[in-house]
Amino acid sequence: MQLEDRRGQLAMAVCALLGGGAVHAQPAPAAASPDNPAAVIDSGFLWYQESNQRIRDAEVIVNVRQPLPDERSWNAHLTIDSVCGGSPIGALPSKASQHFVTPTATSLYPAIQTTTSASGGGDGGSFSLCTSPVQNQQYDVAPGQLPIDQSFHDQRFALSGGYEAPLARLSRLTVGGALSHETDFQSASVNGSLARDLDNRNTTLSAGLNLEADSINPVGGTPVALSPYGLFQKGGNRSRQLQDLLLSGTQVVTRRWLAQVNLSFERSSGYHTDPYKIVTQVDAQGNDAAGQYVYENRPDARRRVALFWDNRYAFDTGVLQASYRRTQDSWGLHTDTFEAHYRQSFGWAGYLEPHWRGYRQNAADFFRFYLDQGAGLPSFVSADPRLAAFHAQTLGVKYGLPISDTGEASLRVERYAQNGSGPATALPGLQGLDLYPGLRAWIVQLGLRATF
Numbered sequence: 112m113q114l115e116d117r118r119g120q121l122a123m124a125v126c127a128l129l130g131g132g133a134v135h136a137q138p139a140p141a142a143a144s145p146d147n148p149a150a151v152i153d154s155g156f157l158w159y160q161e162s163n164q165r166i167r168d169a170e171v172i173v174n175v176r177q178p179l180p181d182e183r184s185w186n187a188h189l190t191i192d193s194v195c196g197g198s199p200i201g202a203l204p205s206k207a208s209q210h211f212v213t214p215t216a217t218s219l220y221p222a223i224q225t226t227t228s229a230s231g232g233g234d235g236g237s238f239s240l241c242t243s244p245v246q247n248q249q250y251d252v253a254p255g256q257l258p259i260d261q262s263f264h265d266q267r268f269a270l271s272g273g274y275e276a277p278l279a280r281l282s283r284l285t286v287g288g289a290l291s292h293e294t295d296f297q298s299a300s301v302n303g304s305l306a307r308d309l310d311n312r313n314t315t316l317s318a319g320l321n322l323e324a325d326s327i328n329p330v331g332g333t334p335v336a337l338s339p340y341g342l343f344q345k346g347g348n349r350s351r352q353l354q355d356l357l358l359s360g361t362q363v364v365t366r367r368w369l370a371q372v373n374l375s376f377e378r379s380s381g382y383h384t385d386p387y388k389i390v391t392q393v394d395a396q397g398n399d400a401a402g403q404y405v406y407e408n409r410p411d412a413r414r415r416v417a418l419f420w421d422n423r424y425a426f427d428t429g430v431l432q433a434s435y436r437r438t439q440d441s442w443g444l445h446t447d448t449f450e451a452h453y454r455q456s457f458g459w460a461g462y463l464e465p466h467w468r469g470y471r472q473n474a475a476d477f478f479r480f481y482l483d484q485g486a487g488l489p490s491f492v493s494a495d496p497r498l499a500a501f502h503a504q505t506l507g508v509k510y511g512l513p514i515s516d517t518g519e520a521s522l523r524v525e526r527y528a529q530n531g532s533g534p535a536t537a538l539p540g541l542q543g544l545d546l547y548p549g550l551r552a553w554i555v556q557l558g559l560r561a562t563f
Contacts, residue, residue, distance in 0.1 A: 148178035149517070155558045157192075162551040165259065166196040182283075183276045190269040197261040201388040201407060201494035202252075203481050204544045205399050209252040213262065214331035214387055217343050221249060257548055260387070267293045273302075281308040285319075295386075297326045304357070313363040323353040329386035336408035337488050340389050351381030367426075373419040383409045390494045392484045397538025403484060407493040409477070415440035429455040443476030444498070461512035466525065468505040474498060480546050499547060501531035507554070517562035525554040 152175050159168040170192035178184045202209065212219055252258045273287030283306045291298040304319030327333070332345030354377070361371045384407055392403035421434040436448040447470070454464040475498040477491040507525025514520050531547035 148180070148184075149562045150175060150177040151560065151562050153558070153560050155556060157557075158553075158555045160553045161196065163259075164197055164261065165550070166194060166198060166263070168192055168194045181277070183274075185272065185274045187272040188270070190267065193264075193266050195264040197259040198263045198387075199496055200258050200260050201390055201496075202258040202404055203391040203393070203399065203494070203541070203546060204252075204255055204257050205391075206254050206540065206544070207399075208254055209258055209399070210249065211252065211258060211260070212249045213260070214329065216249070216331070219249070219341055255544060257545070265294045267291065278305075281312075282306065295328050295330050297328070299324050300353075315359075315361040317357075317359045319357040319359070321353075321355040321357075323355070325351040325353070325381070327351065327382050327386070333382075333386050334406040336384060337405050337492070340404035340406065349382035351379060351383065353377065353379040367424055369423045371419075371421045373417075373421075375415075375417045375419075377415040377417070378413075379415075380412045383411060383413060385409075385493070385495055388493060388495050390479065390482055390492055392482045393538065393540060394484050395538075397481075397536065397540030397542075399481075399540075405482070405488065405492075407495065408491050409493055410442065410491055413441055429453060442498075443474075444472060446470065446472040459513065461510060464509040464511070464523075466505070466507045466509065466523075469502075470504070471502040472500065474500040481541075496531065496547060496550075499531050501529055501547070501549070503527065503529040503550075505554075509556075511558075515561075517560075519558070519560040521556075521558040521560075523554075523556040523558070525556075527552040527554060 152173070154174070155172045157168070157170040157172070159166070159170070161167065170190065173189045174186065175188075176184060176186040200211065202211070210219060212221060248262065250261070269289065269291040271287065271289035273285055275283055275285040278284050284303070285306070286301075286303045288301045289299070300321055300323035302319060302321040304317055306315055306317035308315050326348060327350065328348045329345075333347060333349055335344040335346060338344040356376045357373060358375070359371065359373045361369070364370050386406075388407045389404040390407055391399050392405065393399050415438060417436060417438040419434065419436045422432070424431045430453070432450075432452040432454075434448075434450045436450075437446070439445045449469045450467070452464055452466050454462050456462045475493065477489065477493060478495075478498045478500075479489075479492050480494060480499075482488070482492065505525050505527045507523055509521055509523035511519050511521040527550070529550040531549055536542070
């Protein structure tokens, strides 16, 4: 739950690794035939490491696609990952030391204490990147440091699949579903889409619908929204439902140029609050006297619209892919994403693919770095840095090498840099503090494709 958005970004990155070869059709092996189509297996391993001992993630993905006679096919997708490390809890840095505990604690000074790292997740079990996953621990944050819960750990197992079949000569129906399990989050979804080819198959129009049900089971219980941090007022599990409609159009513009436009509408209702995030209350001087914090609260509904425009242009020995995505939602968040890949082929020596991604967003309407102790609590508030205004950039390169007539091995290395800025303030207690220190991360991906 705590890493929901970031995991989504990582999943898209791995999918790009697995699907990157789509712009170059792979020839079928000699044994394949219309009655015995070849299966394609894409596998990938991702390592994600943030700076300053923050989140690290090891993820394995296996995707199998089996074509069947009569233009039918099925696919299955398995994801297993383990996450560990530190995550910001939403509290401000302070000029004085601060004291916190892990989510499983019921007191600011629990009886069980360890010294390995400090928490945000659940019981990692045996499959964890943490050498010593901990639960009931107290930890102190030094003056000037951003409060980060260092012992977050979790695992995810996700399985999805789909079946595609023609409805008529120019129409196709796809149905599928997915299941995902984490320590504090479970999800189940079903989806379906209908595609129609037009203009001698130069144009494809499609519409798809995804329905998802989530169960949120926070470690240590669900905090009462806006309740004082030190009172540990918590309740039971919560739920959320999502509906996502996707409209898509793909057009062969010229012999070398392929363009696609997607328009998606997402609606969700239920529990959207991050149960592990708090907000600092400061006095008139900007001091967090006596450690005043409250648990965050987000609206129980969200509407989001996204427009995506993708272009692929084939040169004689290379392919350029450039895309733009614009999103806006009912929380006041607006995002812009620009992305470009250029794949240069070297024949038997493989290919090289530089990659650049630029991202920017404004802050959510209810985002606050801190709250004023002298004012009443707002209905909704969050200090989660994922909801702040920031811009980010990813630079990387991928190298792919053929290992057979139909197989490929690849390596991608990327550097992610995120920068934000704190509010201009005259409060003496906050001056000189870095309220938004940003984020740096390395991403390494290994991929292997084989056809059987």
